[in-house]
Amino acid sequence: MKNIFKSTLLLLGCLAMLTACSDDNDSNPTFVEPSTFTLNTPSWAPNAIDLANSKTLPFTWSQPNYAGSAKAYPVAVNYSFEVSSTDSWTTSNVTADADKTGATVADYYILDDAYHTPSGSIDAAKLATALEYLSKWKEDAVPEVDTVFVRCKAQTPGPGGVTSTVYSNTVQVMVNPYYVELKDAPLELWYLVGNNIGAEDGGWKNSEAGTVPLLPVYGNDYDKKTGRGEIEWEGFLPAGTEFKLVNIIGNWDIQWGSSDGSLDNPVKNDGGAKNFTIATAGYYKVVLNTATDKLSITAVDGITPSVFTQISMPGSYQPGDGWDPTSNVMTAKNPLATENHDWTATVELKAGQQLKFAADGAWTTSWGSTVFPYGIGKLGGDNINVTADGTYTVYFNDITGYYYFVAQ
Incomplete structure (x- = not known):
């Protein structure tokens, strides 16, 4: 009788342990990836x-x-x-x-x-x-x-x-449905502003005339929703040049400066940041990745670019002999500097029109490409084909050949 009682207790203990294990598994389920789940048909579905x-x-x-x-x-x-x-x-x-x-x-x-x-x-x-x-x-x-x-x-x-x-x-x-004009976000530009930069007398004018833009590079990836990616500027800076970068012309709230005045320690959005200072005159490249917030300013050695007194924008968009390289002259962006290599113009264009960039009123030196609205102009390259009607502010750098038609 005692053995039967012991056996009964043992059996009840085992059942209790099994129940506890089962409860524990239920309270701590194992991750299982399902094959699907149910999206309900909405009540409005019978109607368009x-x-x-x-x-x-x-x-x-x-x-x-x-x-x-x-x-x-x-x-x-x-x-x-x-x-x-x-x-x-x-x-x-x-x-x-x-x-x-x-x-x-x-x-x-x-x-x-x-x-x-x-x-x-x-x-x-x-x-x-x-x-x-x-x-x-x-x-x-x-x-x-x-x-x-x-x-x-x-x-x-x-x-x-x-x-x-x-x-x-x-x-x-x-x-x-209805028609939606599909457009990528405009590319995010940044601008150099400082002394020896821009057309404003004395420099340090945060204005359209007092700034020089960094331009997009054809072949780089730019976010279609934000317009962010890598942009560049290359040009000559005299010794003693001081500058910063701004995102919105006329606004100082968003800017890049230097933590110590050198070119090596850039900081963004610090109102107390120092100016970048050029110690040695020469050619410099400024590269800003607006997607990753990385900025580099480096000297460019071993180049001797031509210095032009005039860049024009001849093309079929002008009446009469629009291809005359002495007409449609662009404005120098940096005329106070020792060397200017940045140019701008505002033009109204229509899809199907063509144009190029030409130096010093002749076809001896010209730049062209096949892409729009931004690209890399090659010496003696093809005509640039306009793909959309609009009024554009045009930027061109004659060292890199970079151009950008910014829709207004």
């Missing part, structure tokens, strides 16, 4: 949504089950939307934009808004832009109704720090 007269398109979805059981796995999830006009999900807009040749074509678009709960709304204007990007409609050929396929993406840190990405089912909705 007019994107031009709507602000948002609301959606709800179920949270992915990262525990593989009824017990939820405690994890923070970031949700976002992707849309397609064809229900194809092979190439995103991000991948297509990374191909600078333009050969890669996107079949779906990643919207940039993020959500942290299982509900959220797609911005109607952003959806209209995404559909224009994918379909590339002409302004007079936008369909009255378009089918859009939507899926939700869930991302969360998995074991070992590897990001888990799970996609929902696809939901089909109808919208009334």
